[in-house]
Amino acid sequence: MTVLLSPTTGKPLRKDGPGVLTDGTERWPVLAGIPYLRTGRRELRDAALAAIDRGDERGALALLLRDQDDWARIAPPSLDEAACLADDIDGLTLRQAMERLNFGPVAHYFAHRWSAPTFLSALGLLETNWTDPPLVLELACGIGQILREVAAHGIAAAGIDVVFSKLWLARHFLLPDAPLVCADVTAGLPLELPEGAAILCHDAFYFMPEQERIAASLMAGAGERGSVLIGHAHNIRFEHGIAGRPRTPEEYAALFPGCRLYDDAELAHGPALARTPQELAAVEAVSLAWRAGGIGPTSPIDFHLPLAGTxxxxxxxxxxxxxxxxxxxxxxxxxxxxxxxxxxxxxxxxxxxxxxxxxxxxxxxxxxxxxxxxxxxxxx
Known part of the structure; x- marks a missing residue:
């Protein structure tokens, strides 16, 4: 795992006893191998740390499993229900676990995402802009379905999501070994990336606040040799009532100067040609790829077909x-x-x-x- 950084001070984090990280001034909990670095949750963080300090890891885990994002429509399970779920997880299916976490419609999204056009377009975006990165970091990775495809090809993968329970499901069902971090990237990337890393954010960027600030931090995190891939970003011109904070294709392009734009629907079928903002004026969603030195040579890879023998x-x-x-x-x-x-x-x-x-x-x-x-x- 690359070096983790405090989301408040930017200083490197180090172990401070079992289940705890510190930068020397603040402490952050780690449960199921997942650091909880989400800002704006001081009371919850302190309660989880207090449970860890008294040896109650089960209670600390139950606290974090109830934490939700700002778009959740259904109340989380009770503290007792969350603790029982932690006890039972090894005997449950993914769908049963999501039901007990009260994921609601989100459970349908995750249970059937493997055949959704928005999942396939993520694979197409990666294929179109593949540069043999040493690491693929996915923001808002959910339960890790895209990263599972990356890891299956022997490529290092890491995920960040604001909802701890989604990462916990990823750890148990899809990504037992990949580094996973619970964090809000509005505060910046909470880790140092190797040179040439690819940062992916699919079907989520348009939900994020402070998009200008996040875009700047992603480009800075990618450095001179890395890339930023934003997939399925809703077009505000396509329809009214889209959740989140969608933009026009021109506005997405302005956030990532020099990027290439794509019709997200075309990427669902594999590598696609770049389009102008004018050509994308009426599409439902766009994708984009950015590199500091401009989009250069790419390498062939096929994520649409699993490896032989699967x-x-x-x-x-x-x-x-x-x-x-x-x-x-x-x-x-x-x-x-x-x-x-x-x-x-x-x-x-x-x-x-x-x-x-x-x-x-x-x-x-x-x-x-x-x-x-x-x-x-x-x-x-």
Whole structure:
């Protein structure tokens, strides 16, 4: 893990006994191997530290599992419920854990994200701008689904999210070994990055406050050889009522001078061509790539197909309907959001073709690319 920095002083953090980090002036809790460096939560941080100091790691973990972001619509579980969840986690599926955390609609988003256009566009953005980085750092990484694809290719991955429980799920179900940090990047990046690192923020930047300040800190963090990749940033011109703080393509480009812009929908199918802000005036969402010296040579990589030998199973979102496979959307809102995922509708394959491994035959690989077959976590 690279050096962690205090979000308030910027000084390096070091261990200060079990489950605690310090910069010499302030202390921060570490639970399940995840440092809690979120600012604006002093009372919660102090309560977690007090529990750690008295040897009550279970109680400290329960406190942090209840912490939410500013967009949460459902109350978190009670303290007792959170503690029981921590006790039970090794016997639960990912979906059961999200239900007990009261994730609500967010649980549907994460449970079926592997075949969503917004997930595939993240892979396309990485493929289009791949530079063989020594590390991919994802901001607002959620439960780590994009980073799981990166790590599967043997590439170092690290994640930051403002919600501790999402990182905790990532640790248990998707990313057992990757460095994960709970932090608010409005206060700056809480870690030092190796030269040439790629910083990714997908389907989240438009939610963030102080976007000018965050953009500046990301470009500074990337340095002279790194890159910043912002994916699925909603276009304020596309429709009214979009959550967060969306901007126009021109305004996103102004935040990252010299960046390349893309139609996020085009990236869902793989590498895509850069577009002008004028060409993107009416698209739903844009993506962008920035490097200090301008966008230079890239390396080929394929994130849309898992590595050979990866076990696959039928996408649980699909149902059999009159000789075809079609999505059975979990909610009307989910159906509206992903109605353009027409690649999920096909003639029903033979039963023996509804599972397999990558590389078994061309049909299996094609079904994997079309997200009919998925590489899901073992305890999905």
């Amino acid at each position: 076990p696959l199973r039928l996408n649980p979102l699909l149902t059999r309907d009159s000789g075809r496979l079609r999505p059975a959307w979990p909610t009307p809102a989910f159906a509206r959001e992903y109605a353009n995922a027409t690649y999920l509708e096909i003639d029903l394959p033979r039963e023996d073709q509804l599972s397999g491994r990558v590389g078994d035959d061309p049909l299996t690989d094609d079904l994997a690319r079309r997200r009919i077959l998925l590489n899901l976590p073992e305890r999905w």
